[in-house]
Amino acid sequence: MPARPLSIHPRSVPSSRNSAADLPPVEYRIRPANPGAHLFEVTCTVHAPDPDGQVFSLPAWIPGSYMIREFARNIVRLSAQADGEPCAVDKLDKHTWRAAVPPGTKKVTVDYEVYAWDLSVRSAHLDTTHGFFNGTSVFLAVAGRTDGPCLVTIDKPEAEAFRHWKLITALPPEHGRAGDAHRFGRFRAADYDELIDHPVEMGEFTLARFEAAGVPHDVALTGRHDCDLDRLCADLKRVCEWQIRLFGKPAPVDYYAFLTMVVGDGYGGLEHRASTALICSRADLPWKGMEGLPEGYRTFLGLCSHEYFHTWNVKRIKPAAFTPYDLSRENHTRLLWAFEGFTSYYDDLALVRSGVIGIDDYL
Template sequence: MKPIRYTIVPKNPAAHLFEVTLTIEDPAPDGQCFMLPVWIPGSYMVREFARNIVTMRATNEAGRKVRISKTDKHTWQAAPVKGALTLRYEVYAWDLSVRAAHLDDTVGFFNGTSVFLAALGHEGAQHVVDIQRPDGHAYRHWRVATALAEARGTKRYGFGEYTASGYDELIDHPVTLGEFTLASFKAHGVPHDIVIAGRVVALDTERLSADLKKICEAQIALFEPRTKRAPMERYVFMTQAVSDGYGGLEHRASTALICNRTDLPVKGKTEMSEGYRTYLGLCSHEYFHTWNVKRIKPAAFAPYDLTREDYTSLLWLFEGFTSYYDDLMLVRSGLISVDEYFGLLGKTVGGVLRGAGRLKQSVAESSFDAWIKYYRQDENASNAIVSYYTKGSLVALAFDLAIRTETSGRKSLDDVMRLLWQRYGRDFYRGKPVGVGEDDVEALIAEATGVELGSLFADAVRGTRDLPLATLFEGLGVTLEGEPERGAKPSLGARLRGGAEASIAVVYEGGAAQKAGLSAGDALMALDGLRVTGANLDTLLARYQPGAKVEIHAFRRDELRVARLTLDAPEIARYKLTVTDKRPAPRALRERWLAA
């Protein structure tokens, strides 16, 4: 097949419009079909990217207009032509996230799934994209950041042609355009670039490079302890720094990130702020995906079906296990202390146990229903669903502790990840791709470690019982106990939205608010006759004891209601992990776990 050629140019940054030209030299004789994905891998929700295509026209190689019509919401078919067929279309790009496309006069960003139509039947052909600079003197300092391979004559970070072996590779390399801060380091010999777009002040790129290098080298060594060989030739951390934002999306040789600019390290300040630690954890999470989900994949994703929902019950493995390893790699890399790591674990445990949804939905069900539940959460989500991210991370923790205890530290979840890598991931892009079957994981764990998890696996993955974490931690000489917040106050059994108004965001199942008939959206006005605001509610509640009866006035829409509550006990905000057994055997297990 002949190459598929694209040109993309920020045609009108003020109007947030990219113009894309697609040329296919050997279109289907009965009329070439084109498709734009309806979702992007890594974000399991149908997003209908085709809705952002504003105009489209087709021409033959003589420049004459060719009829093109839609056959469904995301597919087009052109009339038969002799010779080459060219499509020219505009894409509206005003989604400042990691999932789609964004363009203004300060920065451009796009994922291929948002801007590049696939020429059906030609997905395996070479794809070449010419990325052009927007017109105007104001854009003379703009550069290009991407992990796509440069074509001959194109300089790295420069405008020009980039190539991919096929459509799947083309859409797996996001692109940032604009003026950005650039730093580089090598992890076990592989170049890694850090791209920070957005306004930042006194960014400490040396510290950021050194910290990310530690994380990357630890992860490379986890999967390839002998060769220390990374699965990519070059990697790009691509971050958009904003006033308020958080998120990441993995790709095979890069990641798109968004963070608060205040989370980034500042020159002259050496402390590990909570924001910076969170940012490093995000980088660690997305980098771990380079192995776990970008190459080790569920069978359902080998290959992806980007025309509809692509179901798997294994996201607890691919997102949950990744969520377990992201912070674990921070402590193993020496970037945070064991106490800090225990604090992060305790917060995760508290978050999972706070929601009644964990008792109703298994992580396997949560994975399968991600399309309609996890990515479309409402005010009742905590009462109805469980996160395959957070509970999935605790499932990984439980499996790791059980394996380490059963084998006296000789085997661990690390061995499971290495087996998955060797069998499914290492050669994924070199031959016929094979994914992990829906029912393969339990047997793979036993093969890698010699440990039959039995009822623990069944309860953790397909059941809804709470994980026996306290018992499992005992083998490592660690106690796990609930810990209310300092100065704990009685609870309403609800969470507020935040802001000046004391408006309810979530009502917890079985809590005081629900029993009294309060609902999400209700605006609290007074507690025992005293005015309530978002700022003073905690102070007012601190005057009462659990079990006290109070009267609350609240508006539901425009109707005033009176509710009489019996206050709940203080919420357990987090769980505290404490080393209580310092004997050699449990100490050795702890050290192998945290410093592997």
């Protein structure tokens, strides 16, 4: 069969209105209830639920990582209440549940725990040093309401040991703009797709900021490191500004965040609409007094460049097979060469075109 054509989805095109958009927002609350046991506690509240029974599901995969992950396997407990009273919940398949809705019910709330012990960019991780999650791992989709608005409250762990924890995400706060503050609280999303496309990092991370084409960009480093933040920000600024010029100003975002987990030995990245989740070896970060461009640092810059390029290619220039995503099963496409191949071609090319590396280093 011929490959499906690419569909262009510029940020300025609004989503169509439907009944879900006219209903009250779906409300989520997530709390690092027990960091030592790696457990997030989550609630999902639906006002005006489906009278035939409200269906909930968790994605089987995350956009950008094209494998079935079955995130629902990490839900270790789930119960539901209708107007505060316990109600029956049936599990329909491995990632779908239906809560009974008695006549006259005004709201249904589902409470569940998520085991978060995957130190990667595609899932969720929680311990006494930090917390990280993608929405696909923790937020249930509400059948019939995925096109409507969402509100999410993210709580800080309660113990005194976590008093210095802060939070970073490109998800905008309920009041204000993304990146204005790095604190816990209430956040908003236009729909479920936006909700799950903004990863969250919490802990005592190191934070640095630079501007590219007038857009604030934050770099958050979680974990032990000795990074020269001035050097890192200067190099990333050049790469980001070159890519913005390549696709044309203005940038498609008002704020961008590089959420980076620094480990002894690791490498990986996952793109999102206004941020990227990264994992890198601490030896791959620049250090003060560093001369030249060591191979490890060049590799890390190439990773950042790759994920940043996805801000356009895949996030805003999408295969038709992904519009919309069906996160319950595989989405078949023959266009991996376009949205990963093109991006891989440009990641290191952006380093040389922006002047971060020389042509001899590139060749």
